Amino acid sequence: MSDRPVTGRADAARPAGTSCRHGPVPHTKTAVPAVPATSLARETLVAALDDAVAHRPVTMVCAPAGYGKTSLLAGWVAANGPGTAWVSADRRDNEPQRLFCTLARAIRRHRRVPDGNGLHGWCRRGGDAVGSVAAFVDAVEELPWRIVLVLDDVHEISDPSVWHGIETVIRYQPANLRLVLSSRADPPLPLARLRLRGDLAELRAGDLRFAEPEADALLRRAGVTLDAGQLTRLVERTAGWAAGLRMAARSLRRDPDRSDLLDEFAANERSVAAFLVEEVLAGVSEGTGELLRAISVCAEVSPRLAAALSGRPDAGSVLADLEREGAFVARIGTQEPRYRLHPMLRCFLYGDLRRHRPDDVGRLHATAAAGLAGEGLVSEALDEAAQCDDAALLGRLLVRYGPALLLRGAGDAVHRALETADRDPCLRGDPHLSLVAAVAHLQSGRPGPADVAASVPADVGVDGVLRTLLRSALALSRGGEPADVCDAARVGRPELQAWAWLNRGWIALTDRRVDPAREALRTAERLATEHGLYGILAHVEPAQGAAAWLAGDYGAAAAAHEARDRGTEPGPDVSLVLHRLVGAFFELVRAEPDAARRSIGAAAGVDLTGHPVLAYLVEVVTGTAGMDGGDRAAGLLRLRRARMALGATPVPAQVAAVGAVAEAGGAVSAGDDSGAREAADWLRERVGPSAEVALIRAWTAGVPVGVPGADGAGDPAVLPMLTEVHGRVHDIGLALSAERRTHAFELLHAALRAAEPIHLIRPFVVADPRIARLLVEHAGGFGSLEPFGLAIRHAVLGAGRSAGDGGVRLTSREREVLGHLAAMRSLEELAAALGVSVNTVKTHVRSVYAKLGVHTRRGALAEARQRGLVDVPAGDVRVPHPRRMRHADLDAAHDATDG
Template identity: 35%
Template structure:
């Protein structure tokens, strides 16, 4: 039935004594029976014990009868003689029995099932005597619900004892699925997982659950409600387990059942028993009903079905009693700095005063650690009137709802907090309000058309408590960021990040990293922006916060940096992941950014019309909502350039007007005008538009705008035949673009720039490596098909960037010059070019050349 356990029993057969110990219902008897049937190399004598076997005479008569019935016992064996057991003759008779077993021609196995039934000293003493008189011809197997009072430590120390415990006998999820299937049930993996979790792999629990499911019309409802208080389970627990325990022990278990896990010190507090630790240890060793956790074994868990039965039984004795114990546990866990457990117990105490007090004490630590679910659950236990009258509770509710994207409800909580605001509130309340207000900054309230809340950062002294200081720094940093002061914003966010890391405020760590990413993006440091965004996303993934607003912000920044690096597939994937998050729907700014980036990435991947349509739809949906200048400028530049490249000048002008209305005259608007004018060959006018950008006279919102300006300047110089000026402008563009990791401007800079990059390869000094990346930037993402060149054509192509003439190439390849010319003409045709220089440029764009070396 269970091959792994059968193999374990086989391995334990080398020991003199094997002990299979687990509570009722773990399948001990069935396992041993299956094992004995499968073991054909040794005879097995089986004795099922009961209370009557506490009489030594009856006990040993049953054992000898079982041994003598084994087929391998010779006819002349002393085991076939009638045995008369007398109390005073037991040692001598036992010695004779051992001698008879030692004389057997082959080993024999004796299984004593239900050894826990033996409680009388004489019977136990005789079994212990058998364990001391070792003989190679007998393997003794003891099966018991609890450790028998034998000298197990001595046997264990001597290496003569092998043990199989409840922890090893629990069914694995896969075994549970097989058991349920053999019971005639076809359950879903989720239903099997739920049953396994509820039963802890307890065989009897699984079997009882299977019977209940089979008889239930609504399987999901039965599984949801299945617990130790279900009739068949309760009857089994009482009849087979609890009835064997003294009443005071049962009462102890009922009282501690309100907590899972239960530390020994909490068990003492709940039960009032100073010996709680010893009792827990004894129950674990004797019954396996409890399992120790932690290296110090100072905390225990109760088997789940048993715990749910005990908890239900406690409530039957009086709901007030259970609630009072929960209140005790809440205060104990709070004193142990375990806010989640404290709040859970406070919620179950139904003591509104205690719960309110706990929320006041524990809200900020839970907000900082990201444990928002317990806060949300606790708030549902408080009346709406209490929340409305208490600004602390109202602000806590607002914070939780904001993080969940429930903006209308959060605004309502904020309004109630303002209405109930005290004249002289404490500092922690002021900090919490500042953060809550700022989280809604820039989100228009539909109840107040045209409104755009402008939150003011926390302006008081930094609190001494690290929790409050971290929140205060977040508030200050956000305010500086909104005002465009990135230097002070970085200082505050780095301070919050430092505090959150040393105090394990993991949620604030994620927030601080995401906000630092915004700061770095505003300064144009794409490398740092990407690094902190990766860390923010990793923190979110580690704690299961992928659907938080901050994880979505980090995803958006990663998508944008990928777009600027021309990692088109990565940008499109990241943007799609961000758009799929539920929280994104509640943030118009974030949705605007992600959708626009996704559209630009789709454009780069070859879906030009659909990419532009997505960009336009993103801007249309966002409408006139407030947003930072960096955000609107970056996304407007993406859409404008896309429209212009597709020849949609009217659409480009629409974007230009939209940006002008939001930012006024900026370098980005001048670049848009310059791009639009290039098609009219009015190069002097275009240069006059570029000069304020190149000289830094125009207000520049995006650091990469000057890269676009220098690239356009270089292209104009090439067209005018001013190669020296073009090279100088290109070097300036490369120097500015490299620290920004801005490759995308080079992807759409036109053939003049790409030709210049190829022609000047190796002359850019420290920017040579970046220039090589710029040559092929975006080539694979614009939907171009790689030309099918033959092996010989690829060889010739690899020599074209050199200074060798065709005659010299022919000599080098040991072929005729006419053959080389034929290959060159074929290369030109396949690449769609008309000169050697353009062939080299096209080869770089298709990834056929890199650093002058052919890529096979």
């Protein structure tokens, strides 16, 4: 306090003979307002206030009228106890002595002030303003307890001397004083300095807005229940404004037609109009009101667009002032400012504009459309143009910007504008617009109407490259002959250049030239990413997934498919089929046949008459999913018929290998070795000697496969990862049959390592059931591959067995023994814990093993954990690596001490 103005004690600072120059302080100014019964306790905000007041000298709650500032603070004060004083500021407080008299009285009212403190007799005090403020600070500092002082509605104070006094209190604020200021706009205080020092906590309009759960609770308290869609619309239209929600609740109780009311609530509801006129518009000049009406045609405006709409060069400055004053104007962005009216204020002003100046509405929309297009906000410009009376402007904007918007994945505005244009006789049938409409239909997966536009003659001046690309896309979607753009690299506009490279990639794929296809698609992806062409990416990514899959690059195929799943799915055309096929392939190899069937079913409406290879793949996936889903005979028959239907049609090696391996595997499982050999012969005719042919023949002959294609040994693999895992799993079964369990464990570890990158589970699921038992018995012995091993066990054995007793009935004593086994105790320790002999423990252990169908402690614990009978982490079942064992039999080594 050493740098405080020196005035001494308050009594010494008052000159003799002075008296208070203002009237008595009304009781209501220092009374905490009553909280309405319908108010909602906002626990998150109350907690934020608690934290702010506990850690910051000054807290500011700043939001426009009706955001619930006073109700929030009143509820918080009511819960905060007698240490909080309240003052409701008004215009009479524009005099320092009166305000500080009110503050002193508020503190005395809410807590007993010790006799002799300077806050007593304050209203009879005179003297200069600086001395009064210093005396007030001294008096508060002497209080033996902390005081929280809430000053509500400080926007009513405009006198600079009063604000100087408040700033002085903040500058020399005693440690036992906390100030809470509530205002509609930022007060004239050094807020930046307070923020920099960490002395200011703030709650603003964004914090006070009601989210949907709070809005729902508020409406229900008022007796109104809305469905989810209605609630979302209301919160969007009110922007979570508390007053708007309360007024809507009153109207919704009266009006049974909620749909119409929600759409026109702000424009027609009298209570809203009265509030906005009295609380928001009453403080602005007539010229400013006209500016706000003019810009209400736009969701948001730049200063330049506001000037064009209103005819006022200073429109940007006016909006900046309104934003600082909290007049329901929000600034969007920092570098290039844009301004947005509160949704309800905008709706009210636009409704007022339509009622009183209808002839200006179309002109303002046209001005807005031209201005937004000039600023690069083309979607917004199209929406504005659709509402103006200038058909020619709408047509020009659609032709100039429509294709680019569609290829950027922002086609909603284009579709809305095209619907408007189709209703206008001046635009209906225009060939330029027909081409835009054709692209829109193609992007949305409805290529039918595009035929008309694709045949538009060249002499109408329509973009030739766009027409060529459109015709090629239509041909590709229907199995026709696509057309290439001669030099894709020289196409001028980036969206057409990216489309041209995509088209070139598709053409290469249809010609089974996988490497050129992948190169062209990479170029298309780069251009689409650089220029934000998400509509192009929606088609590039499934094509990349298909190309990677055809190249045997399953990692890249999976990544492309997952990236596509995070975006918008392409329409019902060949692109969708390829996307679904790649997805179904990965669902199959991950042992999810039902999901694979659903994926293919979603593309069932696509005509594949001109795409026999795709049609074959669809049948392969569907048949394999049927076999894996339990209908082996029907699935196998479907695979055979699909292979025969191909005839002499050339197919990529990878496609042939996938079909042949799936068919042969099903045939072997059904005991039809001759059918499997037939599939192998067909595959050899198509692709020549390969590891897949060797795999099928090993299946039928019951001989080891080894590692297909490894280190130049054997024939090369068409499907390297898939074939390797199938081969290793086959060899594991042979090792188990030969009682070579250590070798089988080594093979299993290698198979898991090869399969884990793409979660390749199916080969384990369709294999010898003893492999699943090996996975269970050696649970915990696979290191970082253990989670993948657990996923395989769940797929093989069924995750549902982890509940209840897992189908095994153990006695209470056997359950107790199993628990001790999980704790890795020796048999002697277990016998001591149970108070029985070691032989009795061995009898219980053998009974547990028999019921679980295992022969080792590890197997018992793994099986018990799988069945939900014991809770032991996988890592706690310890198994040494086979190469570090001395015994040939892993189980015998581990269980020797168990007798």
